[in-house]
Amino acid sequence: xAGVTQSPTHLIKTRGQQVTLRCSxxxxxxxxxxxxxxxxxxxxxxxxxxxxxxxxxxxFPDRFSGHQFPNYSSELNVNALLLxxxxxxxxxxxxxxxxxxxxxxxxxxxxxxx
Amino acid sequence: GNSxxxxxxxxxxxxxxxxxxxxxxxxxxxxxxxxxVQYPGEGLQLLLKATKxxxxxxxxxxxxxxxxxxxxxxxxxxxxxxxDSAVYFCALSAPGGFKTIFGAGTRLFVKA
Numbered sequence: 001x002a003g004v005t006q007s008p009t010h011l012i013k014t015r016g017q018q019v020t021l022r023c024s025x026x027x028x029x030x031x032x033x034x035x036x037x038x039x040x041x042x043x044x045x046x047x048x049x050x051x052x053x054x055x056x057x058x059x060f061p062d063r064f065s066g067h068q069f070p071n072y073s074s075e076l077n078v079n080a081l082l083l084x085x086x087x088x089x090x091x092x093x094x095x096x097x098x099x100x101x102x103x104x105x106x107x108x109x110x111x112x113x114x
Numbered sequence: 115g116n117s118x119x120x121x122x123x124x125x126x127x128x129x130x131x132x133x134x135x136x137x138x139x140x141x142x143x144x145x146x147x148x149x150x151v152q153y154p155g156e157g158l159q160l161l162l163k164a165t166k167x168x169x170x171x172x173x174x175x176x177x178x179x180x181x182x183x184x185x186x187x188x189x190x191x192x193x194x195x196x197x198d199s200a201v202y203f204c205a206l207s208a209p210g211g212f213k214t215i216f217g218a219g220t221r222l223f224v225k226a
Binding site: 004045106 | 157
């Protein structure tokens with residue numbers, strides 16, 4: 001059983017560009033959350049998707065948007081990239097409504113903005 | 115708002131030493147508490163959890179007890195190994211909440 005997978009593993013962009021990150025949840029999971037982990041910091045919640053809708057959002061600007069597909073996979077889009085967007089982006093999947101106890105994390109996508 | 119505070123690192127220990135990483139939290143109600151571990155170049159792995167006061171979570175020799183009276187969830191291990199070298203994150207999720215709130219992480223180095 002594959003766990004949570006993310007692509008790409010690494011990405012380099014320049015300021016002002018746009019980026020799309022992808023996540024496939026663990027088999028049987030229907031909820032996907034995205035986190036940003038800056039260097040030396042703990043992960044910060046960006047948003048969560050359930051039933052193809054954004055269920056909750058953290059303190060991130062509208063430049064950060066997402067999508068969930070019918071097969072539960074998800075994308076994170078960031079527009080107008082800033083240097084401060086450089087971070088490890090983690091996807092986590094879980095099952096059901098508000099259940100944080102069975103949350104599994106992917107290996108992350110490391111984004112560098114130059 | 116809800117938050118997690120954990121001791122700053124890095125923590126450097128010799129193999130077989132006793133480990134304590136302190137974690138305190140601020141939250142309304144009764145949150146669930148977690149310890150996650152992040153090995154170099156990898157994502158987060160759930161190490162242990164506790165969902166109500168006085169619960170003890172344990173896994174791989176690590177333990178933490180949910181202390182409501184002191185709002186703490188300290189991580190302990192009686193004898194660390196070199197392979198325990200990693201970053202450890204204390205975290206909470208509020209009742210009915212959708213997100214997990216993490217501390218800043220504590221890096222542990224274990225020397226042979």
